[in-house]
Amino acid sequence: MAQAAATVFRGLSGLRQWAAHPRTGGMLALAAVIALLPLALSNNYFYEIAILVALNAIVCVGLNLLIGYAGQISLGHAGFFALGGYGSAIPSASHGWPPWLALPMSCALVGLLAYIVGRPTLRLKGHTLAMATLGLGIIISIVLSTEDRITGGPDGMAVPALALFGKVIRGESTWYWICGAALLLSVWLALNLIESPTGRALRALHGSEIAAETLGIDSARFKLQVFVISAVFAAIAGALTAHYAGFITPAKASFMHSVELVIMVVFGGMASIFGAVVGAVVLTTLPQMLTALKDYEMMVFGAVLIATMVFFPQGIVPTLGRRLGWGGK
Amino acid sequence: MHSQWLQYVASGLTVGAIYALVALGFSIIFNASGAINFAQGEFVMIGGMSAVTLVGAGLPLAAALPLAILAAVMVGLLLEKLAIEPARHADTVTLIIITIGASLLLRGIAQVLWDKRVHSLPAFSGDAPLRFMGATVLPQSLWVLGGAALAVAALSWFFGRTLFGKAMLATSYNPLAARLVGINTRAVLFASFGLAAMLGGLGGVLIAPIAFTSYDAGIMLGLKGFAAAMLGGLGSFSGAVLGGLLLGLAEGLGAGFVSSAYKDAIAFVIILGVLFFLPRGLLGAGRSDRV
Amino acid sequence: MTLLAVHNVCKAFGGLHAIEGVSFDIRRGAVHSIIGPNGAGKTTLLNMLSGVDVPDSGQIRLDGRDLTGQATHRFAAAGIARTFQNLQVFFNMTALENVMTGRHLREPCSLLAALLRTPALARAERACRDVARRLLQRVGLADYEQARADAMPYGALKRLEIARSLACEPQLLLLDEPAAGLNQTEARAIDALIKHLAADGTTVILVEHNMRLVMEVSDHVLVLDHGRKLAEGAPAQIAHDPRVIEAYLGVESALPSHA
Numbered sequence: 001m002a003q004a005a006a007t008v009f010r011g012l013s014g015l016r017q018w019a020a021h022p023r024t025g026g027m028l029a030l031a032a033v034i035a036l037l038p039l040a041l042s043n044n045y046f047y048e049i050a051i052l053v054a055l056n057a058i059v060c061v062g063l064n065l066l067i068g069y070a071g072q073i074s075l076g077h078a079g080f081f082a083l084g085g086y087g088s089a090i091p092s093a094s095h096g097w098p099p100w101l102a103l104p105m106s107c108a109l110v111g112l113l114a115y116i117v118g119r120p121t122l123r124l125k126g127h128t129l130a131m132a133t134l135g136l137g138i139i140i141s142i143v144l145s146t147e148d149r150i151t152g153g154p155d156g157m158a159v160p161a162l163a164l165f166g167k168v169i170r171g172e173s174t175w176y177w178i179c180g181a182a183l184l185l186s187v188w189l190a191l192n193l194i195e196s197p198t199g200r201a202l203r204a205l206h207g208s209e210i211a212a213e214t215l216g217i218d219s220a221r222f223k224l225q226v227f228v229i230s231a232v233f234a235a236i237a238g239a240l241t242a243h244y245a246g247f248i249t250p251a252k253a254s255f256m257h258s259v260e261l262v263i264m265v266v267f268g269g270m271a272s273i274f275g276a277v278v279g280a281v282v283l284t285t286l287p288q289m290l291t292a293l294k295d296y297e298m299m300v301f302g303a304v305l306i307a308t309m310v311f312f313p314q315g316i317v318p319t320l321g322r323r324l325g326w327g328g329k
Numbered sequence: 330m331h332s333q334w335l336q337y338v339a340s341g342l343t344v345g346a347i348y349a350l351v352a353l354g355f356s357i358i359f360n361a362s363g364a365i366n367f368a369q370g371e372f373v374m375i376g377g378m379s380a381v382t383l384v385g386a387g388l389p390l391a392a393a394l395p396l397a398i399l400a401a402v403m404v405g406l407l408l409e410k411l412a413i414e415p416a417r418h419a420d421t422v423t424l425i426i427i428t429i430g431a432s433l434l435l436r437g438i439a440q441v442l443w444d445k446r447v448h449s450l451p452a453f454s455g456d457a458p459l460r461f462m463g464a465t466v467l468p469q470s471l472w473v474l475g476g477a478a479l480a481v482a483a484l485s486w487f488f489g490r491t492l493f494g495k496a497m498l499a500t501s502y503n504p505l506a507a508r509l510v511g512i513n514t515r516a517v518l519f520a521s522f523g524l525a526a527m528l529g530g531l532g533g534v535l536i537a538p539i540a541f542t543s544y545d546a547g548i549m550l551g552l553k554g555f556a557a558a559m560l561g562g563l564g565s566f567s568g569a570v571l572g573g574l575l576l577g578l579a580e581g582l583g584a585g586f587v588s589s590a591y592k593d594a595i596a597f598v599i600i601l602g603v604l605f606f607l608p609r610g611l612l613g614a615g616r617s618d619r620v
Numbered sequence: 621m622t623l624l625a626v627h628n629v630c631k632a633f634g635g636l637h638a639i640e641g642v643s644f645d646i647r648r649g650a651v652h653s654i655i656g657p658n659g660a661g662k663t664t665l666l667n668m669l670s671g672v673d674v675p676d677s678g679q680i681r682l683d684g685r686d687l688t689g690q691a692t693h694r695f696a697a698a699g700i701a702r703t704f705q706n707l708q709v710f711f712n713m714t715a716l717e718n719v720m721t722g723r724h725l726r727e728p729c730s731l732l733a734a735l736l737r738t739p740a741l742a743r744a745e746r747a748c749r750d751v752a753r754r755l756l757q758r759v760g761l762a763d764y765e766q767a768r769a770d771a772m773p774y775g776a777l778k779r780l781e782i783a784r785s786l787a788c789e790p791q792l793l794l795l796d797e798p799a800a801g802l803n804q805t806e807a808r809a810i811d812a813l814i815k816h817l818a819a820d821g822t823t824v825i826l827v828e829h830n831m832r833l834v835m836e837v838s839d840h841v842l843v844l845d846h847g848r849k850l851a852e853g854a855p856a857q858i859a860h861d862p863r864v865i866e867a868y869l870g871v872e873s874a875l876p877s878h879a
Contacts, residue, residue, distance in 0.1 A: 067422070071422070073422050073425065075429075120605045121604075121605075124604055124608065126421040126422070126425075127364075127365040127421060127425060127563075128559070128604055128608055130365070130422075130425055131365075131555065131556070131559060131600060131604060132600075132601060132604045132605075134552070134597075135556070135597035135598075135600050135601045135604075136597075136601065138552070138593075138594075138597050139594050139597050139598065139601075142591065142593055142594045142597075143594070146590045146591060189735045189736075192734060192735055192736060192737040193734050193735055195737075195745070196729055196733070196734035196737065196741060196745070197720075197723075197724060197727050197728075197729040197734065197745075197748070198729055198731060198734040199734065200713070200717060200720060200721045200724070201721070201724060203710065203712055203713055203717075203721075204710050204713075204721045204724075206712060207709070207710030207711055207712045207713065208708040208709070208710060210672060210692075210704075210708055211704065211708035211709075211710065212710075212721070213671075213672070213691075213692035213693050213696070214670055214671070214672065214692060214693075214695070214696055214701065214702055214785075215693075215696055215701070215721060215722055215724050215725070215784070215785075215787075215788060216693050216696035216697050216724050216725035216788065217693060217721075217724055218691070218693045219693070225731055255548070255552075259429055259433070262426065262429070263426075263430075266426055271712065295440060295441055296437065296441060297437070298433050298434075298436055298437030298440060299433070299434055299437025299438055299440070299441065300437070301430075301433050301437070302430045302431065302432070302433030302434030302435070302436070302437055303430070303434050304430070305426060305427070305429065305430025305433065305434075306412045306427055306430040306431060306434065309416060309419070309423050309426050309427045309430065310412065310415045310416045310427065313416070313419055313423050
């Protein structure tokens with residue numbers, strides 16, 4: 001009898017450990033939320049918000065790898081988001097490419113661009129890096145706005161619907177599942193990365209770049225890797241957004257948008273993948289709930305940002321997590 | 330052709346003088362804290378918008394302008410006390426993000442306090458354009474250039490001749506040593522924000538008659554002023570002035586001869602060039618870490 | 621047998637000549653110490669030997685290979701590891717993760733494998749964890765395995781850096797003041813550790829102020845003063861070298877020597 005009890009107990013504590021581990025327990029919780037949320041979504045408007053949240057979360061997870069784990073900064077990530085969208089929109093709208101081909105091509109091209117500009121850019125640190133990424137983002141938004149024959153100019157352009165295996169993807173419900181799955185996939189990839197030698201190399205770079213180098217970590221190479229990955233995440237989200245909305249404008253590449261993304265990452269948690277998701281959730285739904293107070297949105301965002309960085313410099317989730325005694329991630 | 334050149338040079342130098350003032354503000358705060366104040370452009374906006382409100386309320390320009398600059402200074406000091414000081418030991422990225430938050434906050438408040446429209450200020454000495462070597466120069470341009478030159482001269486005197494100014498310089502070279510000789514570095518930081526806000530506010534009131542002003546006028550001015558500061562070398566005062574003027578010139582000539590649609594991009598292309606090939610800027614000095 | 625050959629290296633910072641024309645050889649398997657008064661240039665020299673700083677002139681050859689001017693991570697790849705005078709621990713990780721990071725060069729991993737967490741990678745991670753665990757035990761930090769580095773005491777962090785550098789399985793280990801700030805007991809533990817390392821065949825270069833440690837542990841001592849080599853030789857020789865005594869103490873007396 002005692003033997004059986006002991007085995008059950010060991011099994012249960014093993015299960016508890018498995019559940020507490022972010023890659024398993026956290027993923028399971030996220031999957032459960034995504035699967036069960038539709039029960040609470042009563043109309044298309046709420047589905048739309050959920051979709052926007054998921055798409056923002058995908059960008060944030062990638063950006064969090066760059067800012068929170070690797071300790072870099074990008075004030076121009078909206079540029080990659082928008083390029084992902086336009087890169088899929090232009091071939092499919094103006095040149096007859098099927099969207100299921102244009103989308104991955106666009107993301108691959110954005111990755112390539114990130115690789116090319118990343119090499120010189122990531123040699124910079126701190127405020128010079130911030131300024132360089134900011135400059136890149138603004139140049140992208142200006143080009144998108146000015147080359148109106150290709151991009152439709154400041155008013156934007158229409159984007160054809162996405163079709164897979166001949167079937168057009170339509171309806172909030174379908175898009176919800178697609179974006180939910182994409183989010184789950186990006187979180188899984190990010191969690192895997194963090195717990196790998198590559199992830200440790202990134203965190204080492206943040207901890208002490210000099211020490212990391214003396215351990216053989218080629219800081220330039222790893223910074224570039226995480227920069228490209230975060231750019232591709234942003235591009236995927238941007239392309240999905242474009243096809244979902246059926247429309248895209250250069251405002252998606254604006255400095256404001258880049259700042260909003262940084263706010264979500266910083267608020268939710270530096271070096272916390274689920275924190276990035278929480279940040280996206282809170283800061284995407286908050287303005288929607290405060291539509292009556294639309295005029296005060298900027299003010300509130302600014303105040304939130306300041307308060308978070310002064311009182312919770314690590315972000316909400318890691319700080320709360322530490323208070324509640326959870327482990328990292 | 331000759332007069333066209335002169336035209337572009339004149340307008341370029343005018344806006345360049347404003348960039349120089351903003352750039353000086355960046356350098357002063359950078360020297361005092363190592364941080365980039367992304368809210369710098371907002372000081373310009375506050376100067377301009379406050380002046381518009383005061384003039385609209387009936388005050389004569391001679392009273393409205395200094396009061397508007399004072400308003401910017403007050404905001405700058407408040408910002409330092411409420412947002413910067415509590416986080417003064419944080420790392421660079423954190424401080425950058427805080428000032429971005431401050432910029433949003435100030436713009437948000439401006440949006441609510443004023444409105445989203447574009448406003449303008451009457452020119453200080455009228456709109457009758459002056460002819461100079463075939464080019465048309467607005468009298469306000471002379472005010473801008475003169476005002477900026479005066480500010481720069483006053484700053485040189487302040488940093489070179491007054492005790493507090495020298496204390497501020499000392500803090501920028503070595504904060505620890507400055508504290509050890511009794512310089513109150515927190516007061517220096519406080520004053521830096523006030524000074525930077527004053528310069529920004531001055532720029533705002535000077536340029537409002539020409540370029541108009543609105544709640545979001547600060548964004549681009551701030552970013553370009555920062556670009557100018559980096560061009561000249563962050564932390565260097567002569568660099569800030571040089572960078573501002575050069576950037577203004579590049580924009581004026583570029584807009585005139587190359588493409589006016591891409592005018593705004595010029596500043597950022599230049600800044601990328603500087604960052605990649607000359608990261609310390611034209612006149613800046615570098616800092617190194619000890620391991 | 622020479623493992624490291626340093627020839628005529630110079631390094632200046634602005635007008636300050638930190639190291640001028642220093643040459644020496646490091647014998648394989650021996651414990652070499654570099655001593656000298658503060659400001660003599662010891663850390664600068666160590667920085668050059670680990671690739672953190674690039675010499676203005678001169679050569680550094682490891683096993684005949686010229687490493688001069690290469691990027692820092694290439695020095696590590698060549699088999700040189702180091703600890704730091706001002707701790708450069710990864711405070712954003714646990715002790716175990718710090719040491720696991722030291723295995724970077726020994727456990728290569730492709731980006732794709734990392735993203736997908738292949739079974740091969742999972743196995744390699746488990747092996748890496750075991751190696752790291754054993755290294756922590758070796759330096760006496762078994763209890764701190766899951767502790768966050770930013771919660772560990774100073775003495776433990778010094779040992780953590782050593783464990784991390786050992787994880788690289790280096791040919792040459794550079795220790796920059798490993799006993800600084802430690803009490804007698806802790807310093808003796810470091811002493812014992814260094815002796816073990818030497819016995820295992822690791823070549824060690826030690827920068828230290830703790831003379832007792834230096835005399836007990838070294839096979840060879842190099843004395844720097846004002847950026848130049850003042851003297852070199854066996855510990856006993858150095859302890860009685862009048863030039864060394866003068867540089868350190870300014871008066872005639874003997875340095876403590878291993879009795």
